[in-house]
Amino acid sequence: MTMMKAAVVSAPGGPDVLKLEHRPLPVPEKGWVRIAVKAFGINRSEMFTRQGHSPSVTFPRILGIEAVGVIDEAPGGEFQRGEIVATVMGGMGRQYDGGYAEYTRVPARQVRRVETKLPWSTLGALPEMLQTAWGVLFSGLRLQKTDRLLIRGGTTSVGMAAISIAKAWGAHVSATTRRKERAPALWECGSDRVIVDDGKISAGAYRFDKVLELVGTTALEDSLLCADRGGLVCMSGMVGNKWAIDHFAPMDSIPNRVSLTTYSGEPTDFLEMPFQELVDDVAAGRLTIRVGRVFQFDQIVEAHQCMEDNAAEGKIVVVI
Template identity: 65%
Template sequence: MAGTMKAAVIHEPGGPEVLRLEERPIPAARPGQVLIRVEAFGLNRSEMFTRQGLSPNVRFPRVLGIEAVGTVADAPGGEFRPGDVVATVMGGLGRDFDGGYAEYTLVPAAQLRTFLTDLPWDRLGALPEMLQTAWGSLFRALRLQPGERLLVRGGTTSVGMAAAAIAKRHGATVGSTTRRADREALLRACGADAVFIDTGAIANDVRSCWDGGADKVLELVGTTTLGDSLRCAREPGTVCLTGMVGNQWSLSDFNPMEVIPTGVGLTVYDGGVTDFMAMPLQALVDDVAAGRLHVPAGRVFRLDAIVEAHRTMEANTAGGKIVVVTR
């Protein structure tokens, strides 16, 4: 497909202002690749870390963006039809090759899924990576079962709100954390049965409320609260480290014998294309459209406001998943 497109390009790491809107040729698809007309994409903190220079394997210049939704513009291998509504996440998108921060993006056909919906693009843009992360954390890493008690540490993150909603529909009892008492109504609307005000040390509160603790803990804050989250779990519970919004990547002076309680398991979730292809995407999108899965939206920006969108993500002021629409 001839012509040019707008893309947000980063040439060197730095603050939000290093994202520059440029005119680029629309890439040409080869067999096995699909050209997507990007309609919307969600922002992810991993993209912020890459922009800051914290992803050592990413080479610049690069168009960031680990997810996108839109329509098929060209699929020379015949895997999809022009006009199909599609979503893609991960698999090197925005890291090994140019990603979703553009009007068009070129992806391997094997990491693309179709779905049907009447939801508008600004809502669809929030869903793929958020739902993949929530679903995979709950059911691949934590193996959540109906009737279990799930603690979501970092409940007001977009993944935390999605995970609470999905877990509640699955039949779990859900507790969510927040540092702000005025977020309690929001968390309960997402499915939380209990809300814990996060002081950094909530294990005693959780164990008092839930007769010894949670069966499963989804850790979205990161290593800064991981030790306390492990103490929130009761034997034979499991804690899954998925998020890093605390911006600390490692534990200092980590002593497993002191940090991990007897009989409590610790795992991680680092979802990718395999998990995205395995999740029930159509069913989840249908649940969102029908109001059965309550996922609060954050702010919506246009592509030419990508710098402001990144500033909002860095400041944690969106109140939900940030979405960028391309037109």
């Protein structure tokens, strides 16, 4: 039996519950493909699953909601062996084993070909990050070229990608950081204004047409107050590590004629977004993305600890 190396979580806990084990090579049936994984990004949803906060996930489980690599087998003929591909979501790492492995088996319908000479360490940062940034801007927020946009949590990987995409689109972009020494990274991504977040930025004079909330529930009520009348706030992140708002009263917390929505993305969003064009923009330097830390596969525990410590200052990538 052919074996592969995989990072397996057998019970919820801290980063050290991720154990490298040898597992049988997954066998794809028709309609599925096997990808030889070359790199994958680390996502906060995987951290929450690892900690035991995803009730629908059973252990043991190979985590990982995204991966890039090359097609190893496609019994349905949807792809050719050796094609470079990317895949995200659709139950990866939750309903079935995901990308934290040398090989992963996923439905062909959630896989995209990509032509690029980007290094795996860069390409591995892109699928989920770009899908979320693009989706929340143009689906969740319905961004217009004349919008005044606030990105709350600008130094997150999605936040920095969203800054660059929104600025290229023509919006006026403001972004927040809790640490003023991180402001240069936001300028580099294209932000027109950087706001040092003290938790009460609504007390300032600025108001916005659209607000992208990436900090989460700990900042949401204040972000709602930052929206102008007729404005739209979309929550798509939770770096504040809190799921719910205590004693939430919608009529008090949501300002008159301000709309609140959420965005989490689905495989169809990934298939419909201009992923190849965005990859080309990254390669040409037209789109600034920030890879924070790159780890080897045997450093998966350190990679998760880096995420828990909020120490990456960009997307965390693991290469195989």
